[in-house]
Amino acid sequence: MPARQTRDEEKPTLVDPHGRSVNSLRVSITQRCNFDCFFCHQEGESGPDGEATPEEIEAIVSVAAELGIGKVKITGGEPLLREDVVEIVRRISSHVGEVSMTTNGYLLAERACELKEAGLDRVNVSFHSGNPDVFCKIIGSDSYPRVREGIATAKDCGLNPVKLNMVVMKGINEEEIPRMIEFAKEVGATLQLIEYQPLEKGVTDWSDYHFDLKPLEEEFEARSSRVVEREMHRRRQYHLVGGGVVEVVRPMHNSDFCMYCTRLRLTSDGDLKPCLMRDDNHVEAVSLLRNGGSRESIKAAFREAVAKREPFWG
Numbered sequence: 342m343p344a345r346q347t348r349d350e351e352k353p354t355l356v357d358p359h360g361r362s363v364n365s366l367r368v369s370i371t372q373r374c375n376f377d378c379f380f381c382h383q384e385g386e387s388g389p390d391g392e393a394t395p396e397e398i399e400a401i402v403s404v405a406a407e408l409g410i411g412k413v414k415i416t417g418g419e420p421l422l423r424e425d426v427v428e429i430v431r432r433i434s435s436h437v438g439e440v441s442m443t444t445n446g447y448l449l450a451e452r453a454c455e456l457k458e459a460g461l462d463r464v465n466v467s468f469h470s471g472n473p474d475v476f477c478k479i480i481g482s483d484s485y486p487r488v489r490e491g492i493a494t495a496k497d498c499g500l501n502p503v504k505l506n507m508v509v510m511k512g513i514n515e516e517e518i519p520r521m522i523e524f525a526k527e528v529g530a531t532l533q534l535i536e537y538q539p540l541e542k543g544v545t546d547w548s549d550y551h552f553d554l555k556p557l558e559e560e561f562e563a564r565s566s567r568v569v570e571r572e573m574h575r576r577r578q579y580h581l582v583g584g585g586v587v588e589v590v591r592p593m594h595n596s597d598f599c600m601y602c603t604r605l606r607l608t609s610d611g612d613l614k615p616c617l618m619r620d621d622n623h624v625e626a627v628s629l630l631r632n633g634g635s636r637e638s639i640k641a642a643f644r645e646a647v648a649k650r651e652p653f654w655g
């Protein structure tokens with residue numbers, strides 16, 4: 342495997358007009374999915390227009406790395422549906438210090454060890470309920486045992502940490518949080534509680550499902566031996582007395598979340614995307630490559646996308 346960039350070599354050079362450094366890239370590699378989660382925000386993409394090739398993704402990531410981006414998160418759709426996902430991970434990992442992936446877990450058991458070998462460091466598995474009936478209802482697929490197996494295999498293959506993404510929704514799974522903390526502790530995973538987020542401001546049925554995680558943060562703080570505040574979004578990680586780690590992702594109406602956002606996105610069809618919540622300010626990147634554009638032109642696209650970054654919740 343080629344030498345990896347180390348943390349010390351990461352020098353963020355991309356800073357947006359609000360003084361926010363950009364040091365991570367969230368790369369969607371497909372919009373295809375084998376599940377049908379009713380709440381899915383599809384990473385803010387609509388209408389797929391083809392997928393970038395492994396070579397194109399590598400070219401974009403290598404430019405990002407030169408601009409100081411040291412971390413890449415691979416997402417989708419469901420990233421493991423791509424036959425060439427291991428090649429994509431291998432190519433990305435030769436340029437940046439950390440590669441992670443968010444997956445629905447359905448195909449994880451069969452690919453986790455190959456992915457680790459190719460340079461995947463860690464994984465987030467979406468696991469919204471420990472109750473098989475509730476889980477299958479949420480994801481619209483009868484896949485609970487496969488996802489459980491994927492979580493166990495990810496641990497066995499050395500992906501570390503394994504995080505369980507639980508989108509918390511009122512009336513659906515909020516009462517399960519204590520049990521999910523215990524489950525995550527048992528399998529040696531971090532539980533990541535994510536607030537349900539609509540794709541646009543003012544969506545009317547959003548409040549039907551929204552469950553405010555702020556009061557829970559206060560409770561976790563009182564129960565923790567250690568609280569770690571991550572740079573990204575100022576997310577807090579609670580190390581609970583008696584074991585168990587819970588991280589809380591609270592984007593809604595949260596100006597800190599936006600003020601401490603260090604991420605840019607690449608859509609599955611190759612545009613740079615400054616914000617999950619907006620689709621009116623994308624900047625073309627892969628199409629530049631396809632038209633013979635130079636590395637300098639890709640760098641200019643990155644700078645343009647960074648210049649367009651605006652805190653969504655100001």
Ligand code: SAM
Pocket residue numbers: 374380381382383384416417418419420443444445465466467506508535536537538539
């Ligand atoms: N298919 C993969 C998966 O489900 O993990 C990756 C793509 S999915 C869009 C990325 C993450 O966003 C998942 O953890 C998913 O649960 C979460 N997510 C999807 N829609 C959401 C919403 N409306 N609000 C909050 N999180 C959401």
Ligand code: SF4
Pocket residue numbers: 374375376377378381382383417418419445467480
């Ligand atoms: Fe969306 Fe992921 Fe669910 Fe697929 S598995 S529908 S991409 S949240």
